[in-house]
Amino acid sequence: MSVAQKFDAIIIGCGQAGPPLAGRLTAAGQTVALIERKLVGGTCVNTGCKPTKTMVASAYAAHLARTGAEYGVSTSEVSVDMQAVKARKDKVTVDSRAGLESWIAGMKDCTLFRGHAHFEGPHEVRVGNELLHGERIFINVGGRANIPDMPGVNDIEYLTNTSMMEVDFLPRHLVVVGGSYIGLEFAQMFRRFGAQVTVVEKGPRLISREDEDVSESVRGILEHEGIALRLNAECISFARHPDGVTVGVDCTSGDRAVTGSHVLLAIGRKPNTDDLGLDRAGVATDKRGYIEVDDQLRTNVPHIWAMGDCNGKGAFTHTAYNDFEIVAANLLDNDPRKVSDRIEAYALYVDPPLGRAGMTETAARKSGRKVLAGQRPMTRVGRAVEKGETQGFMKILVDADTRQILGASVLGTGGDETIHAVLDLMYARAPIETLQRAVHIHPTVSELLPTIAIELKPLA
Template identity: 40%
Template sequence: MAVATRFDAIIIGSGQAGNPLATALAAAGRKVALIEQNLLGGSCINYGCSPVKAMLASAERMQQVATAANYGIKAGKPTPNLRAIVERKDALIQAKRDGIQKNLTQEQKGITLLHGRATFTGARRLRVALADGGEQVLTAPRIFINTGTRAAVPPIEGLEESDFLTNVEILNLKELPEHLLILGGGYIGLEFGQMFRRFGSRVTIVSTATQLLENEDDDVCAAMQEQLAADGIEFVLQADVHRVSRNADGIYTLTAATPAGERRLRGTHLLVAVGREPNTDLLGLEAAGVATDEKGYVQVNERLQTNVRGVYALGDVHPGPQFTHISYDDYRLVRDNLLHGKRRTTTGRPVPYVVFTQPQLGRIGLNEKQAQEQKLSYRVATMPVRTIGRAQETGHTTGLMKVLVDGRGYLLGAAVFSEQGGEIMSMLQLAMAGGLTCDDLQDMVLAHPTWAEALNNLFSKLRQPG
């Protein structure tokens, strides 16, 4: 049996929780091993937030040029160079990876970085198959699982053999799709859909749901679909795709049952964006006795501890909201509990998020559906963006703002579908955290003409639901 190298802590996965945790533990004098099978930085850096938003910025520039005449500016028709767009994205991401590599290997002593695949052989013992050959055996009293997720592949006949795209492969296309079919109406599908439509591709979004972003309120979903349809995106909703094929010319055919009967949808490219599944199947969790749910997510308590003493799970690999900022807060929670003597938990923490279409959808707290399910008494205010002075001046008049408040006037939640929607939502989150009431925000002196100024008028429209 190989001799095991002992560490104070082992972190499996170089994601948005694992990297800062390694740094914090090492700075506190702990001997830390960080194991990464793929690229440093996890999903956010490599095929999530950063690369997608970099390419969305190019799509936004395309739109600005395309609509310049509306602002009295003469400009030619924009033509995207997808290869150059991807090269810009790659340069940004490589700089981020290099920064992580430097931080883990040069700027902080006490971290051993291993590239390879980790497998549990016991509760606190791992075997690492190194990428450059050979293996190492490691032990530690504390092990942190931060292995993230990958694109889920639905069990559709012919899909596995069709050479489809996920959010990873589509980021590296060098030629523009003629007709991009997107399976899934969630935020990943919507962001890529608008991006490639603005680049010039024909885009069709296919979903089993009755509306986009099915967990949002109906009026918010309708506003999102109206905007994307105005961009030229086509939708086939309530569509049960049961077969996928691809012919010799590379054309995909999706056969779907719809309320109007069976349909065959054809396109040159297919993006599958129907959800995520955890990267736990190759970890050997059964050898450690670590419990997972029926989907493979690692079960944790409110302190992110698994059922095995000393083993934790952070980030997307455990059940719950899958956002980078939640993963980062997982790190802070564990850091504070282990190093600062606190007793932080995940109970009641806010879950803000943004869909980075244009306009953005910023969300915090409860929506109407959730308030009704919880049988809460609330008032609601909704205001179209076109009534806001800043929107009229900038030409960004699409969308709506919506807030819910309780009987005492405190905010329960907000949906801000507008230009700078994520930033405005964050202001409302700060108000919630600070205990400001709707009266405080309605009467607050806000600079004119700003997007934030809309809050004065928004809260004047509060009414009972129905």
């Protein structure tokens, strides 16, 4: 029977919350075991934000080169070297991961264990031949692509957001199954690289959690670039084909199948919790496998916390990092921060991007509040006109009684940055009058926010 190595804290997973928590704990004089079974940095650094947004930038460069004549710039025929695109993406990822590994290596009293972790008891975690004992344990294991049990899915070769990172060629025809955030980013990206692209979505519209006007605007942007959309695909199935893969869509209109050279499955994510031995620690999960936590990210076991994608409280790098901040504030700073203090905010990185904060219009209506709304198309935003990027719109929602901002959507050039002007006011709990009286810099996209705030009208 092996003797356990004892640590003040065990952190399982080196995603966005794990290493910074290790840094805070070791700085406070605690000994930490940090465990990673694959690549330091988690999804964001290796298969998510860093690499995909690097590829989005390459796709944008290709698109801008093709449309150069619209700006008075002559360009020859544009070609895309996918091996060079991948090499650029790989360098950004490797450099980021190397920086993180160097930081971890420099932490005093932090030991990095490489391998798969599983619980052997409430305080014991095994990694290979090593048995570790932690007074406190923090789970930060992230998530992975969800592969539903659709007919024929096990008979074909398919891509996920992870395996897409290894693609160094241009698919002839990429069929993307899933019309939400991950799928749409890859769809536009590879269309701009030069592939034929079809998006298959089970629902009646794209990005169904967004308001219908946002969904329709994004649909128009993608169709304008030549991306085929097959919505209402109720019975999705797969079969091998001499030219690649046939995807049965059984839509209400159009052909009943699409044949592509490659298929990308972008149908949600699932937590990496099924092989941790959580039952041996007594840690409770919900029916989808997410670890149940309270408002300060503690599980039902008092000395165990769960951070990041695996707790179901957020699915983004920024929410995972905020999870670290909440845990550290409560444990080390006597600062009772809570998950419920967080305002939902995120972006969709199609071009132009969508920046979102707070409630959607649909949610605001359902809340029973009296709601005021202001909206402005990007065609009336000087900065967008000057850049020749006038697709999209901006919308702000306000509680008519309290004058508090409820939410905002900015679909348009710079939307992922502009949204923060509204988000910060929401965190400050400032009334809409603060935005109405603000003087923003001209010419910017943000300068129209005060104008929209002044032009609020009751929702019809």
